Amino acid sequence: MEKDGGVVVATERYGSAEVWKYLAKDGAVERRRDDTEGDTRRGNSIVGVFKSVFLPQGFPESVSGDYLQYQFWDTLQAFSSSLSGTLATQASLRGVGVGNQEATVAAATVTWLLRDGTGMLGRILFAWHKGSKLDSEAKKWRLFADVLNDFAMFMEILAPYFPACFTVIVCAAGIFKSIVGVAGGATRAALTVHQARRDNMADISAKDGSQETLVNLAGLLVSLAIIPLVTNNPIPTLSLFFLFTILHLFANYKAVRSVVMETFNEARLSIVLQQYLKDKRVLTPQEANQREPVFFEFTKMMPVKLGVRLQEIVQSPEELQLALKKNNMPFLMGVRNGRVCVCLGPEASVHDEIRAMCQAAWISSTLSSHTQQGKQGHWETVHESHTLMDTIFSPFLKGVEAAGWDTKRTLLDWDEWRVEWKSKSN
Template identity: 35%
Template sequence: MESKAAETAEMVFEEWNGTASTKLTKTATISFTQNKASSSSYSPSIKRSSSPFNHFTRRVLQAFVPEGFPDSVTLDYAPFQVWDSLQGLSTYVRTMLSTQALLSAIGVGEKSATVIGATFQWFLRDLTGMLGGILFTFYQGSNLDSNAKMWRLVADLMNDLGMLMDLLSPLFPSAFSFILCLGSLSRSFTGVASGATRAALTQHFALQNNAADISAKEGSQETVATMMGMALGMLLARITMGHSLSIWICFLSLTLFHMYANYKAVCCLSLTTLNCQRSSIILLHFLETGQVLSPKQVSSMECVLPLWITSWSSKSVNLIHSRICMGVRISSLNSNDLRELSHLAGSHYKKAKYLLLERKGVIKIVMHKDSTAADVLQAFIRALVMGKLIHDGRSPHSESQLWIDKHYEGFVLKLQSSGWRTERLLSPSVTWRANWLIGSSNGKFD
């Protein structure tokens, strides 16, 4: 028996499927037995570990989720994508209703309508949208990174307003062109803000430098949502044709759901970058407890609505950051402010690449022309400390300097250990800087 066993050799192959080494699934075992004495071989024996249907399902899923999912993305990716897909679905359904109304207003299906008239109106609509996108980028392009959540909501709200204009256009024939251009202008803001914030969120989700893969898979998800939305939209448009009340009820109901889904989507996000509001929340908690909040904890505390709505909300937080002006222009200050800055530059800010000036509760930050991203972050953190000291009725400049010297480095290390990215502060671009030369008795500003 032992000699016979020695004369046979067995080779076993295992088949595994998966895109990540930690998430592989064994699909088959192939055994191959050979008799060495007779040099005869036997047919391989294949034992499958999973059904072809399960394998096909996994292959289809790979077209819609990033490679290595869920380990290749952040934990907030899946809930965000679910809500984002639902809001997208409602958008495409409403698009069918608004487009139907718009085409009717242009004159599609009417004998009196002219091709050149409809073409001109459509061209005017597109032209207004293009110009609106350029103007919006010029005024707000540099601020989109710093408030990605808020601008994500604003973008979809502007899209809702654009579709509302399309639906209103048949009701006011005399003002049709104006309403048409207004709707296009509103949607142009959506295109710029949504695209820019989506890029920022994609970078956030990517844990393995797989931003391109995440973006591609999002395209697949959006395509499916678009097809489903178009099918449901055509069905709904067919059912409600000629019934104005039904159209408005459906449109408004879907709009409310769209706004709710967008709000839930951005609330799912736990961004690890530091912007003005998140920095304020973290620092105030640190000053009170000595502990640094995690990105998930801060996400549940920060307000994603615009500031003018936040002030009315019961969820509003201490808005010290709203009273800080970053990158103030030197020539915009009066002589008294310049005189005080001269004194501060020679006393409390000798080693700093920034100057802080407090006026009526507002803290103005003047950045040095040689300041770095780390200096910008430190200047803003010190301004927050000053804001808290002023609120408590204490000396802002001297005590904030003591806090920076004693606690700032440890604070930044705790931020990093809690998962925060501290390489820069996401704030509106600092376009104005200054240079100051400190002499023997006073300071000189260039």
């Protein structure tokens, strides 16, 4: 019952942003906004318009919990990258002869075409060689792309001071930027899949584009003030570039650190498994993501290769029998050429894939720490892994599901080989 005598007959809401109610009064129904503070209506309206333009529909319910924090740092890195890009573009234009009466249009055009051509070739080769890795290691490649982008812009700034090597330098920078384009775009798509909670990837991507456009517009206005101050002044140019680069890298690091993925890749699954083996505690997605490395590192751990051909595990009937020993799962495991290899059967489920990766991670950790030698020692470790997983995997899987992990899909880097093999009885 309202103070003026109206009776509330219905209420409605627009996500978590607005609440309205319908009042029955004097034979009519009146729609009224449910404001706790009437004076904030105009402010709420302005905020509502801003949210509808730059944030996905249904925010915050329609996106992951880490969306806002990630977008804040992503916006900051985009702004600093825009300013660094302005300095690099100015240097490139000066290098091809803009402002130099002795420079020819043909020479500048050839240099530009060579840079673009080598960049296109680099884009194709990188996508072919590393495309399948970008989903499983999205954080690492996202950060790698931004570091490489800063290095490429640094090369472009230095290029005019080495006129004899200018074309070679800008072509190399073009290759690096093409890699940045592939890695950055692909990992952005992977993060969008993570952020979309209502199958709203297109909306999130569109609003991300709007945010980036707004940031670039702000960067353009700041660049208009900066360019007259740094033109033909190398020291201010380099000083500002390093300042923007530090800000860019810091914001990128904070951005990827803020992402909390609930699906397993090799690193996150290994972290959760090692903690479980240590004290039977299952890490939450938040805890495991904080421990996940975001830089590429030279580790002493034995690498794991998933979805290999059968011949990469066994090369004789005796080795096939060793691979089948104590194994009732739709995958085979073995160690060859310093790698833990997993051969997957066509009927394997997602849970089988998770178990296979758990076994491979345990074998890798065990062999790396004990440096066992000889094929027989390797097979004994494989057999021990089957026995261990028969005991712990079921409670482990229940634990990770209870902790909030998504076990319906994974980001494990499986190759496409699938093998059917004869059992020992046959």
